Amino acid sequence: xxxxxxxxxxxxxxxxxxxxxxxxxxxxxxxxxxxxxxxxxxxxxxxxxxxxxxxxxxxxxxxxxxxxxxxxxxxxxxxxxxxxxxxxxxxxxxxxx
Numbered sequence: 001x002x003x004x005x006x007x008x009x010x011x012x013x014x015x016x017x018x019x020x021x022x023x024x025x026x027x028x029x030x031x032x033x034x035x036x037x038x039x040x041x042x043x044x045x046x047x048x049x050x051x052x053x054x055x056x057x058x059x060x061x062x063x064x065x066x067x068x069x070x071x072x073x074x075x076x077x078x079x080x081x082x083x084x085x086x087x088x089x090x091x092x093x094x095x096x097x
Contacts, residue, residue, distance in 0.1 A: 011044045018043070018057045027064045 002021045009016060020028070032042035043060065050059035 009040050009043050011040065011047055016047075016056065018060055020057055020060055024061055024064050027068065028060060031064070031067055 002023065004019050004021055005025070006017055006019045007025070009018065028042065029039055032039045035042065037045075043056075046059050046063045047056055050056065054062070
């Protein structure tokens, strides 16, 4: 079972906390690093873009989900992770129709 951990961060000069599972924290850190941002800076961006009805913890989880889904969609479109032999079978299926 995954544990939700409470974490603290400074955003705009004030301390706030959020609670996410370790898996979400790992992805947040990776997304921040990929953008050349500190974790606090990425969290500040998410915080600034969230609606007043969404708490920070939920906004962070939704952000990670959206980013992972966007990456998965890009992989499908570009065929990342598939070898050329995977695509050749698609071409063969089309040709036989």
